[in-house]
Amino acid sequence: MTSKKESKELKKKKELALQVIERLKEEYPNSDCTLEYDREQAWKLLVSVRLAAQCTDARVNVVVEELYKHFPTVEALADAPVEEIEKLVHPCGLGNSKARDISACMKVLRDQYSGRVPDTMEELLKLPGVGRKSANLVLGDVYGKPAIVTDTHCIRLSNRIGFVDGTTEPGKVERELWKIIPPEEGNDLCHRLVDHGRAVCTARTKPYCDRCCLADICAKRGV
Numbered sequence: 001m002t003s004k005k006e007s008k009e010l011k012k013k014k015e016l017a018l019q020v021i022e023r024l025k026e027e028y029p030n031s032d033c034t035l036e037y038d039r040e041q042a043w044k045l046l047v048s049v050r051l052a053a054q055c056t057d058a059r060v061n062v063v064v065e066e067l068y069k070h071f072p073t074v075e076a077l078a079d080a081p082v083e084e085i086e087k088l089v090h091p092c093g094l095g096n097s098k099a100r101d102i103s104a105c106m107k108v109l110r111d112q113y114s115g116r117v118p119d120t121m122e123e124l125l126k127l128p129g130v131g132r133k134s135a136n137l138v139l140g141d142v143y144g145k146p147a148i149v150t151d152t153h154c155i156r157l158s159n160r161i162g163f164v165d166g167t168t169e170p171g172k173v174e175r176e177l178w179k180i181i182p183p184e185e186g187n188d189l190c191h192r193l194v195d196h197g198r199a200v201c202t203a204r205t206k207p208y209c210d211r212c213c214l215a216d217i218c219a220k221r222g223v
């Protein structure tokens with residue numbers, strides 16, 4: 001059962017979340033996914049998001065251009081030798097495991113979904129190389145469903161701002177955020193947290209609290 005103290009805490013966090021959402025909307029009105037893909041070809045987002053592990057989105061966007069010149073469809077990628085895919089995705093790092101996952105994932109899309117990307121968390125999680133973070137990104141960006149993408153920026157900022165209390169485990173952060181963020185706001189908020197995390201609340205330098213639009217409401221935990 002939730003104690004009085006816990007529900008008071010939750011209420012405070014919900015209020016904080018609403019304020020943060022509004023301010024970041026003003027600050028970053030056009031935030032979007034920085035992986036480039038065509039929404040009509042959602043399988044390309046699955047490829048890009050797999051390649052983006054431990055690699056920048058900018059590099060992924062360049063690498064996939066060459067990959068799709070050689071293998072422009074789900075079928076072509078599903079039929080491609082893994083070694084060929086590996087050579088092309090090598091600049092993104094972890095070439096072998098990424099190529100294997102992409103190959104296996106495209107085979108499933110071809111054989112079980114006629115090339116379509118499924119639109120439920122349950123089905124997405126069964127695809128090779130797809131975890132909750134990727135599945136949420138697809139649900140939110142491609143299908144416009146409620147989604148919370150707990151990437152490194154989301155986790156760092158959620159802790160600093162005070163949405164979560166010292167947890168860095170992505171699944172736990174996601175569960176905590178679902179409690180305080182209106183479902184329809186989750187996906188856009190996560191894109192805005194990425195933009196804010198890159199521009200202001202940075203990981204590699206001290207965050208620039210002096211020029212942050214959240215400075216007066218942020219808990220600044222660990223800063």
Ligand code: SF4
Nearest residue numbers: 201207209212215218
């Ligand atoms: S006030 Fe500082 S810690 Fe808080 S979000 Fe802004 S930059 Fe990050």
